[in-house]
Amino acid sequence: MSRHVVATAQEIPPGGRKLVMVRGRPIAIFNLDGEYYGMLNRCPHQGGPMCEGLITGLREAKQPGEYVYSRKGEILRCPWHGWEFDIKTGQSYCEPERIRTRTYPVEVEAGTKVVAGPYVAETIPVSVEERYLVVEM
Amino acid sequence: MNVEVRSLPTQDAPAASRIAVGDGDIHPARSGAKDFHPWLSKRWVEHLEQYGSPSRQGWQAGPAYPKSQPNASRRDAYPPEGGRPGSSLSFMQQQHLDPNNVELGILNPLGSGQGVQNPELSAALCHATNEWQLAEWTSKDSRLKASVVVPYEDAIASAAEIRRYADNPAFVQVLMLSRTAEPLGSRKYWPIYEAAAEVGMPVGVHAFGYGGNPVTPGGWPSYYIEEMTGHSQCQQAGLTSLIVEGVFERFLGLKMVMIEAGFAWAPSLAWRLDKHWRTLRSETPHLKRLPSEYMREFVWWTTQPMEEPEPREHLLDTMNWMGWDRLIFATDYPHWDFDDPVHALPLRISEAQRRAFFLGNARNVYRGCAG
Amino acid sequence: MAGRVPGSDDAMSQWPSGAIDCDIHPSVPSVEALMPYLEDHWREQVIIRGIDELNTISYPLNSPLTCRADWRPKQGRAASTIEMVRAQALDPFGTSIAIANCLYGVQLLFSEDMAAAFARAVNDWMAKEWLDRDPRLRASIVVPIQNAEMAVDEIERCAQDKRFVQVLLLVMGDTPLGRRHHWPIYAAAERHGLAVGVHAGSAYHNPPTPVGWPSYYTEDYVGQAQAFQTQLTSLICEGVFNKFPNLKVVLLESGFTWLPAHLWRLTKYWRGLRMEIPWVDRAPMDIVRSNVRLSLQPVDGPPDRESLLRIMDHMQSDELLLFSTDYPHYQFDGTAAIPEGLPAELVRKIMVDNPRATYARLMEPVA
Numbered sequence: 001m002s003r004h005v006v007a008t009a010q011e012i013p014p015g016g017r018k019l020v021m022v023r024g025r026p027i028a029i030f031n032l033d034g035e036y037y038g039m040l041n042r043c044p045h046q047g048g049p050m051c052e053g054l055i056t057g058l059r060e061a062k063q064p065g066e067y068v069y070s071r072k073g074e075i076l077r078c079p080w081h082g083w084e085f086d087i088k089t090g091q092s093y094c095e096p097e098r099i100r101t102r103t104y105p106v107e108v109e110a111g112t113k114v115v116a117g118p119y120v121a122e123t124i125p126v127s128v129e130e131r132y133l134v135v136e137m
Numbered sequence: 138m139n140v141e142v143r144s145l146p147t148q149d150a151p152a153a154s155r156i157a158v159g160d161g162d163i164h165p166a167r168s169g170a171k172d173f174h175p176w177l178s179k180r181w182v183e184h185l186e187q188y189g190s191p192s193r194q195g196w197q198a199g200p201a202y203p204k205s206q207p208n209a210s211r212r213d214a215y216p217p218e219g220g221r222p223g224s225s226l227s228f229m230q231q232q233h234l235d236p237n238n239v240e241l242g243i244l245n246p247l248g249s250g251q252g253v254q255n256p257e258l259s260a261a262l263c264h265a266t267n268e269w270q271l272a273e274w275t276s277k278d279s280r281l282k283a284s285v286v287v288p289y290e291d292a293i294a295s296a297a298e299i300r301r302y303a304d305n306p307a308f309v310q311v312l313m314l315s316r317t318a319e320p321l322g323s324r325k326y327w328p329i330y331e332a333a334a335e336v337g338m339p340v341g342v343h344a345f346g347y348g349g350n351p352v353t354p355g356g357w358p359s360y361y362i363e364e365m366t367g368h369s370q371c372q373q374a375g376l377t378s379l380i381v382e383g384v385f386e387r388f389l390g391l392k393m394v395m396i397e398a399g400f401a402w403a404p405s406l407a408w409r410l411d412k413h414w415r416t417l418r419s420e421t422p423h424l425k426r427l428p429s430e431y432m433r434e435f436v437w438w439t440t441q442p443m444e445e446p447e448p449r450e451h452l453l454d455t456m457n458w459m460g461w462d463r464l465i466f467a468t469d470y471p472h473w474d475f476d477d478p479v480h481a482l483p484l485r486i487s488e489a490q491r492r493a494f495f496l497g498n499a500r501n502v503y504r505g506c507a508g
Numbered sequence: 509m510a511g512r513v514p515g516s517d518d519a520m521s522q523w524p525s526g527a528i529d530c531d532i533h534p535s536v537p538s539v540e541a542l543m544p545y546l547e548d549h550w551r552e553q554v555i556i557r558g559i560d561e562l563n564t565i566s567y568p569l570n571s572p573l574t575c576r577a578d579w580r581p582k583q584g585r586a587a588s589t590i591e592m593v594r595a596q597a598l599d600p601f602g603t604s605i606a607i608a609n610c611l612y613g614v615q616l617l618f619s620e621d622m623a624a625a626f627a628r629a630v631n632d633w634m635a636k637e638w639l640d641r642d643p644r645l646r647a648s649i650v651v652p653i654q655n656a657e658m659a660v661d662e663i664e665r666c667a668q669d670k671r672f673v674q675v676l677l678l679v680m681g682d683t684p685l686g687r688r689h690h691w692p693i694y695a696a697a698e699r700h701g702l703a704v705g706v707h708a709g710s711a712y713h714n715p716p717t718p719v720g721w722p723s724y725y726t727e728d729y730v731g732q733a734q735a736f737q738t739q740l741t742s743l744i745c746e747g748v749f750n751k752f753p754n755l756k757v758v759l760l761e762s763g764f765t766w767l768p769a770h771l772w773r774l775t776k777y778w779r780g781l782r783m784e785i786p787w788v789d790r791a792p793m794d795i796v797r798s799n800v801r802l803s804l805q806p807v808d809g810p811p812d813r814e815s816l817l818r819i820m821d822h823m824q825s826d827e828l829l830l831f832s833t834d835y836p837h838y839q840f841d842g843t844a845a846i847p848e849g850l851p852a853e854l855v856r857k858i859m860v861d862n863p864r865a866t867y868a869r870l871m872e873p874v875a
Contacts, residue, residue, distance in 0.1 A: 045480075045779075046475075046476070046477045046480040046481065047477060047479065047480050048211075048213075048477075049213050052212055052213035053212060054212060056783075059783055059786045060786050060789075061747075061786040061787035061789075062750075062787070063747070063750060063751065063787055064688070064746060064747030064748075064750055064751055064785075064787045065688070065747075065787075066786075066787065067786060068786075078780075079211055079212030079213045079473075080211050080212075080213075080473060080474075080475055080477075081473060081474060081475075081779070081780040082205055082206065082473065082780035082781065082783075083779055083780055084782065084783070092779075093782060094778065094779045094782045094791075095779070095791065205780070205781055205783075205784070315719070316718070316719060317719055317720065318720055319719070319720040319721070320717055320719045320720050320721075320722055320723075320727070321719070322723075323720075323723065348719060348720060350714070350715050350717075350718060350719060350720050351714050351715075351718065352718050353684060353718050353735070353738035353739075353742070354680045354710065354714055354715065354716050354717050354718050354731065354734065354735045354738065355679065355680045355681055355682075355683070355684050355685065355710075355714065355735055355738060355739055355742070356681065356682055356683040356684050356687075356714055357683070357684070358684045358686075358738070358741070358742055358745075359684075359686075359687065359742075359745075359746060360745050360746075360781075360784050360785060361781065361784055362741075362745055362777050362778065362781040362784050362785060363684075363738070363741050363742060363745055365777050365781070366738075366741050366770075366773055366774050366777055367718065367738055367741065369737070369769075369770070369773055370718055370734035370735075370737050370738050371718045371719055373731075373733075373734050374717035374718055374719045374722075374727075374731055374734055375719055377717075377722075377727050377730050377731060378717075378719070378722060378723075378727055381722075381723075381724050381726050381727050381730075382723060382724070399769075399773050401768075401769035401772060401773070402766060402769045402770070402773075404765075404769075404810070404819075405733070405763070405765040405766040405769060405808060405819075406730075406733070406766070408765060408808050408809055408810050408811075409730055409733055409763055409765075409766075409806075409808035410730055411811075412806065412807075412808055412809075413573065413726060413729055413730055413806070414726055414730075416572050416573050416838055417571065417572060417573055417725065417726045417729070419572065420571075420724055420725055420726055421724060421726060442773075442776065444769060444772040444773055444776065445772060445775070445776050446768065446772045446822070451768070451821075451822050454815075454818050454819075454822070455769070458810070458815065473780075474777075474780070
């Protein structure tokens with residue numbers, strides 16, 4: 001496992017996303033209200049590019065005719081077949097026990113810490129003043 | 138390094154190392170109403186502006202059951218230069234034809250005036266679509282082949298349109314939709330089959346259309362998911378009609394391709410038809426063979442949306458029952474329920490089966506496409 | 509073993525005792541037979557208006573499928589007397605219980621009131637002329653689906669007679685069976701422990717295929733399977749089994765080999781379209797396993813035993829099938845109601861265990 005700097009924190013505002021490559025793997029990074037989450041950019045179904053999916057809320061129902069809406073902005077729909085994934089956990093919503101997508105923890109590190117190491121800064125040049133997103137893989 | 142969202146290809150393996158495929162179901166789209174104007178008379182241009190082109194359903198624009206995604210398309214299929222998914226040849230080449238190594242792509246243009254209430258308008262729009270396919274698609278990429286889009290509720294006009302392209306090798310198929318006003322085998326449609334068989338083109342029946350009948354035999358369902366699932370039942374009914382009405386007994390050179398309704402329903406339908414036809418055969422003296430035999434000889438299926446049983450190996454039983462020569466791989470690009478050629482068939486099959494499935498069968502079925 | 513005919517073939521001799529036949533069709537011999545059970549107004553309407561038979565085109569009276577040749581009486585209608593039914597449907601199979609589904613065309617009527625009157629008459633006729641005459645018989649309640657409230661009234665009325673074990677609906681009506689305006693019927697059925705039987709046939713208020721009216725009866729009959737597929741989709745997607753978790757729906761004379769492919773397709777779409785029907789929180793196969801059953805005949809199966817075992821494997825549950833003869837419809841010869849080559853344990857489940865588990869009221873003592 002190694003830690004990779006992939007972007008500055010500023011590059012992905014709340015509600016935003018960015019596609020990065022880490023060790024040859026495409027990772028979609030999302031900013032949900034200041035928290036960052038990483039997800040492999042391949043849907044576990046047929047490999048659709050998750051980063052191009054729509055971000056929505058969640059609808060659940062105990063009964064027919066009910067549409068209980070929650071978690072606005074936290075659900076990702078695969079741009080192909082519309083499978084829904086919890087951005088924070090990678091869990092699918094149709095069969096949460098069986099289907100999930102691969103997630104990667106993303107941390108925010110101050111520039112000073114990054115410069116000190118042991119980060120693999122293969123992505124962008126780092127400076128002490130900024131904050132950086134770091135993916136462990 | 139960081140990359141922008143767009144420039145990353147969706148697949149990793151280079152095209153050349155991937156098996157060549159045929160795609161039995163590609164949907165080119167117009168970017169706007171004006172795309173057809175070069176081939177529409179002033180009368181129809183004005184008519185469209187004032188009255189539109191209603192089908193046998195109630196919306197001025199849009200389908201009876203709202204789709205789950207705009208244009209029923211993949212969200213990553215919007216061309217960077219703008220326009221609807223499927224409207225840009227260059228983007229289709231870049232996103233689909235090139236990386237997926239598509240050697241033979243069959244165009245099935247939808248929203249082309251088929252089933253439109255006004256029969257003359259329907260014929261005009263279908264003809265414009267056919268000319269548009271030539272001008273904008275098949276003349277610019279030789280991998281792509283066209284379907285003769287016909288105003289099928291007027292079989293005489295349809296037969297004329299088919300014969301118009303009898304000598305144009307860009308056209309390899311006749312296209313109908315599955316939700317017709319009467320079942321496909323009805324004599325009403327026979328001139329279409331006669332003309333198709335005469336010019337050597339298979340008739341592809343693509344899911345959708347509005348014939349005016351409720352989309353289930355028990356009335357109109359509530360949900361889009363029911364409509365989508367129901368294409369299987371519509372195709373089964375159409376195929377039953379083709380067989381029982383004796384279309385394959387009458388037009389021996391005819392081939393039918395059932396498009397975009399899956400295929401795993403076929404074995405059970407064949408068994409059911411055989412069983413009950415045997416009991417009721419006095420009703421249909423014109424049929425000389427078992428229904429399943431007609432199915433086995435005259436009918437093919439495009440594979441999308443490929444069924445996904447668990448365990449996946451159950452699908453091998455289905456394919457063995459149907460025959461490996463019956464299946465034509467298709468992606469349905471750019472629609473959302475797209476089947477990706479790399480992932481769609483995660484089964485251990487022989488080289489010969491793989492080649493037939495992905496390309497060989499298509500080359501045998503579409504006119505003039507034998508490799 | 510009860511009811512075993514001496515000299516019956518080998519296959520039958522291995523059948524368990526206590527077989528439960530979930531689909532037989534005693535027939536109304538003529539509208540006259542119902543007259544004693546119609547109220548004064550309706551009885552006279554029949555005479556004034558010359559209302560003839562209510563025979564639907566779902567079963568043309570003399571078609572080879574409607575009645576097996578050796579079951580056809582020289583005179584009168586097939587399956588119209590208790591003697592015929594005993595000798596042809598019950599005794600030869602060692603049947604201990606048989607559920608009668610009357611297919612008289614009540615549901616085709618457009619007038620709700622007339623439909624309700626004939627429903628009442630058919631149910632009373634069934635109780636008096638059949639259930640009273642043989643303790644092996646049970647029946648489904650014929651309801652005027654044209655009006656859900658009236659249908660519920662009829663269910664409430666007949667449910668008191670424990671020999672009624674099911675509510676009978678046709679697979680093709682005016683609107684899909686999952687739609688909410690049908691739900692009072694399901695509520696009443698669930699309340700009384702009645703199964704809901706969806707039987708082949710149409711009210712013909714819509715074309716009997718989703719692509720219009722066919723030319724041949726063969727198409728109509730084969731097309732029943734597609735109707736069952738769309739109705740199963742409707743019941744699942746509309747959340748009928750969420751709302752009525754204890755409801756058992758039985759697909760009668762539906763065929764069954766279409767089920768695996770249909771569920772593969774529905775499940776695939778559900779995974780991406782869950783947002784439209786968020787109350788469907790279990791895979792369709794799981795819902796079928798808990799709430800849906802299918803009668804055995806007709807076996808729309810492949811010609812070879814190996815393939816039949818494969819398709820049964822695809823069904824992924826040995827609890828789905830319920831034994832039936834579909835008497836007097838012609839689905840098999842002799843007593844070959846059970847396909848050859850099925851494991852004995854499965855045969856037992858089909859013939860006894862699964863029906864018992866499905867029809868709770870079978871276990872209740874009758875008066």
